[in-house]
Amino acid sequence: MRFRWVWLFVIMLLLAGCQPSYWVLEKDRIDEGSPDLEIYTNYLQMHDDVKGYQVFTISEGKKMVVVSLGSREKDKKLEVSSVKFSPKETIVTVKRKPAPNANEKNPYILIGLDKIEGDFIVQDESGDRFKETDDQQ
Structure with a gap:
């Protein structure tokens, strides 16, 4: 009986590692x-009208x-609400939260992804x- 539980646990770990x-x-x-990340985020603070996303390979x-x-x-x-991966698309959903002690001219978040498959979508919780x-920085 213990042998079955051990195998079940190993299979669960393998499946979790594949996601x-x-x-x-x-x-x-x-x-x-x-280096491009640091340059771009500095650029965002100097050009505070930039709204959107940029993808970098690390x-x-x-x-x-x-x-x-x-x-x-x-x-x-910004905080990450969810990230959904499928062969057809990768969807990153972010949510806005109040930041009473904000010290950035242009708020941003850095989200790392193991990979991007299919169409890439970045949206907020209302679907915008x-x-x-x-x-260009």
């Missing part, structure tokens, strides 16, 4: 990403998505989509 995942990179660790082919709100929402911060920015 793509995401993480949020703390802003004070941005130098662990790629180590081992993983992706980092920078989502920014623009200066109109400088009293907000963010556009990919074409701003």
Whole structure:
């Protein structure tokens, strides 16, 4: 009987390890990403009207998505609500939260993804989509 439970546990671990995942990179660790990340986030603070997302390739082919709100929402911060992966699309949903002690001209979040498959969508909880920015830093 114990042998069955051990196998069940091993199978569960293997299945959990096969799922793509995401993480949020703390802003004070941005130098662990790629040099382009730091340049782009500095650019966002100088050009506070930029709202949308930009995708960067970081180590081992993983992706980092920078989502920014623009200066109109400088009293907000972003959190990840959900990330859904399927062969047809990857959907990142973020939510806005009040940030009474905000010190950014253009609030942003750094979301790491193991991979992006199919169409890539960044949206808020009400389904409004963010556009990919074409701003060059």
